Amino acid sequence: MSLKVYNSLTRQKELFEPINPPYVGMYVCGPTVSGESHLGHARPFITFDILYRYLMHLGYKVRYVRNITDAGHFEEEGRAAEDKISSKAVLEKLEPMELVQKYTNMFHWAMNQFNNLPPSIEPTATGHIVEQIEMIKQIIADGYAYEANGSVYFDVEKFNTDFSAKGQPYGILSGRVLDEQIESTRELDNQEEKRNKSDFALWKNAPPEHIMRWQSPWGEGFPGWHIECSAMSTKYLGKAFDIHGGGMDLQFPHHECEIAQSTVCNHQMPARYWMHNNMITINGKKMGKSYNNVIKLSELFAGTHPILAQPYAPSTVRFFILQSQYRSTLDFSNEALQGSEKALKRLMEAFDWLMNFEHPINNSATNTDLNTKVIQLVNDFDTFMNDDINTAKVIANMFELVPVINSLKDKHIEASALDSNTYTVLKQQMKAFIVDVFGLQTNKADNNDKLDGVLQLLINMRKDAKQRKDFVTSDKIRNELTALGIQLKDEKDGGMSYTIQ
């Protein structure tokens, strides 16, 4: 039973072997907090949350580092390159750090809504200016970066020449050949400062109007985007760590540049396994600002975006994402989300019943075929997760178990059909994967005892009415509760249950 993950670097599934077991170091590129997160952003953070949880489930001690990019991220739209954070701050008349705090708070709120575990360390770029400057100094000292007008650029050409000989050319991760892309790079500002178009900024000179600025050996300025991840991953995970994750769109140039910088400073490839999640699309197109098709998470949860037919609960979105394999594109549609909503509800109701079911003690199953099948379905949870985190297949198996569970509930299947061991394993695995690994929550979490008491009272009144064949009263109770978003269900054995929407 061993975990295999797809390594973007080698373009194949590889056996996962930590450098220093049982410890695992995992770095995931976090958000740029200059704006609100959208549905597309949800995918990597949910995907790598599942990986984090699964690694812990396997017994690893994981240090999960996910940064907050709160400075240094360039935005160029034909105008002078400027810091994304500070330009937005001027627009909104906020202090840069005020803006950063606002969107950081919103990001944390969304992560919490999704039931993502907080990372072990969540370092900020602005909190690691010193480390970034030190790293840049070393790259210059080693001859792989040069200063021009108060900015510092990484010499990609030199790196490529020297490290190609060592089997690590620039472009090793994304499969690009440097010579081929030199002609195709688009025009950027300050291009004349660079020796080559493919060189990227490690440090940028800050023009006078730039608010976010730090002292450096090259004058006042701000760090480039790529260097923060190299500096912070090295600081907290060491020169070589196990997993580096992020969206596929970060593979080039961001991760490629990280590899180059870190390799120069640390004399080795920073991460062993590079994992990239695919994009969420909408009508087949990547969700992104430049396509003007983003659905912000707050809009998604509130149902306020024009494209949305209804609000979608965070757990529905999480489940929707888990229904596909993380390396496939996932196409958003109302129909798909509605499907996930209903599916999740059915799964969780069966799960909740199972957890409360006091199974009989019997050493031999009366239905050995079913008994064997259940064990197989449940054991395959591990098999599928070990095959590059195939949550889709795990969920498919869970849905094969749902009719079995519901049939036990409705007594279409006798409780004696399965033996005690099977019940134990079934409950353990369902709980481990639904709650611990997938992080799915029951909606009942926000109920409270008093509300439950009130509902039990109404349920009892309705039961009495039904017994008297007073269907006017029983329907009134049911219909008015339905109008309030509380659904009553008549159970097979005469009992009643409720669910709150």
Place this chain on the structure above:
RNA sequence: GGUCCUGUGGCCGAGUGGCUAGGCAGAGCUCUGCAAAAGCUUCUACAGCGGUUCGAAUCCGCUCGGGACCUCCA
């Protein structure tokens, strides 16, 4: 233009040489005061054309369609 990915039923999606994916929607039946839920049954598939093979949704080729990246990106 370069590099790479992809095309599965009404929708979303697993899959990878032979064995039911799964979910949602649709249809029928059972249960039921009615409804809902649930259970059972069921209908729609592998873009097209060739090739390899005893056998192809899966491998190869071509054609057509969709997408990502090529220094903002999750």
